[in-house]
Amino acid sequence: MSSMSEDPGRRSRGTGRGRGTGSPTGGAGEDRDAVLQAVSSAVLAVTRHLSVREVLQVIVRSAQRLLDARYAALGVPDEEGAFAEFVAEGISDEEWEAIGPMPRQHGMLGAMLREGAPVRLPDIRRDPRFDSWPRAHPVLKDFLGVPIRDGDRVLGIIFLSDKRIPGGFTEADQRLLTVFAAHAAIALTNARLYERSRELALVEERTRMARELHDAVTQKLFSLRLTAQAAASLVTRDPGRALGELERVERLAGEALAELRAVIVELRPAELDRHGLAETLRKQVRLLDRLHPASFTFEEHPVCVPDPATEVAVLRVAQEALHNASRHAEAGTVAVRLGCEEGRVFLEVRDDGTGFDVAAAAGRGLGIASMGDRAQALGGSVSVTSEPGRGTLVRMEVPV
CATH class of the missing domain: 1.20.5.1930 (Single alpha-helices involved in coiled-coils or other helix-helix interfaces)
Structure with missing residues (x-):
């Protein structure tokens, strides 16, 4: 079996410290509502993200908690017999260093990639498809693996090992992980399409x-x-x-x-020439609303006619603020307002998410400085108002 290790530059390390929240399929008298709630929570956690890397990490973390497994991993194959991405939970930093690089596609993971079918075993070491582990690899016993599929194509393999509740993984666990994998495939495909659209732009x-x-x-x-x-x-x-x-x-x-x-x-997006600022923003907000579990809304007030440079700056600030809200805020609603007040174009992007300490976040890659620079170059300003637990408001004002 392929190990949970991988190329150090491409792998994602789990903390190795978190325990599951309890398997929803652990007892014979399991409440169906509790199972559905657990799956729903896991699916929402996955679909909250638009970055492919983040989606992969949340899929693994959610599956581990959903089925109360000690170890969880996900491998995305490449075209050269290796793994383009490999993320895992349950391995400490020290264990990762000792395990070393990821083997190529062989053993159990290679078989699953070829066969594209679920595998549930009481002891993976006794299966003829099992190969070997690196010396420092943790010893795994009970095993549950499910392909993440898009039609006939296998996007990746998610597998769990060492269920914390005695008795190993059950048929109900397998059904549950299969349902979750189907939703994860949609989230992964959406994230890839979103990143591809940004690259094409x-x-x-x-x-x-x-x-x-x-x-x-x-x-x-x-x-x-x-x-x-x-x-x-x-x-x-x-x-x-x-x-x-x-x-x-x-x-x-x-x-x-x-x-x-x-x-x-x-040098401005072609959409601005075709649709203008307001309609371009409306279309982008509508796209995010379809792809993201949060509610994204757009509200247009009477808008003056800004010059081309102002249109580009407002659009770029809106995109940066929306990107931050979709990736970091964990919000239920994100509202965008565009309008004109007292001879100034204004833009507001407000979310009801987790919020953050604005002063502490300065220089940490949230794009606050670049948003301010764009506005200042046109004689305007950008303000960011946020507190932990109280959401975030980004407001831009630029003279007409």
Whole structure:
């Protein structure tokens, strides 16, 4: 069997300290409502995230708690016989270091990837598909593994070992994990689509940037260079003409600077040109509302007509605030408001999530500084109001 270890650069380590909350299938007289509630809580925990890495980690953590297992792991295969991702819970940092790198797809995990069927065993060591473990690997006994499938394609394998309640994993456990894996497949697919859409948007913007720089600025700089060379060759034999050429150099340099600024303004998402700021924001909020368990809403007040640079800045701040809310806030509702007050465009992104200490979060990658820089460049401001347990409000104001 493939071990719970992996390549150190790609694996995610569990704390090795948390216990499960109790198996919902541990007793013969189990209450059906309790089982459904446990599955619902686990599914909501998974679908709350849009980052693929976070989704994988939460799938493993939720499955471990759902079935009260000591160990849980999830492997996502690559095209080269190894694992593109491998995350686990129940292994300490010291154990990870001792286990070493992840073997390639072989043993029990390799068999499950090939066969695409659940496996439930009282003792994995007695199964002929079992291979071996690294020396420092924990000894596993009872085993339950289920494929995470998208149609006929196996996205990954989730497996649990060493159930804390005596007796090992039951048929009811297997059914429960299979249901959970089906929901996890949807969450994983959505997260991949979301990340892919962000990547495509970046590629589109970079392609447009290269085209605009080539068409608008490169030719002007080439003319400027030729003119400067001509001026240099005339300095000694015809100073009057050289002065004229230098004046032309100055004019071309000014035109190039103006065109470069125009290109920067025009480097904006194509959606802004097609739909405008309000409708672009409405579409993005609607997409998040479909993909995320929280409720995302958009409210538009009378909106003045901002210039192109302001539209880009407001959209980027909104995207950053929404990204933070969807990944970190654990919110039930996220509300976006866009409007105009007293000659200023305003944007608000408010959530009812966990909140945070704004001062302590400075410089920790939440994008607060970059949001403020965008607004200040246009003579505006961004304020972030939050406290632990009281949600977060991001408000941007920019003069029209």
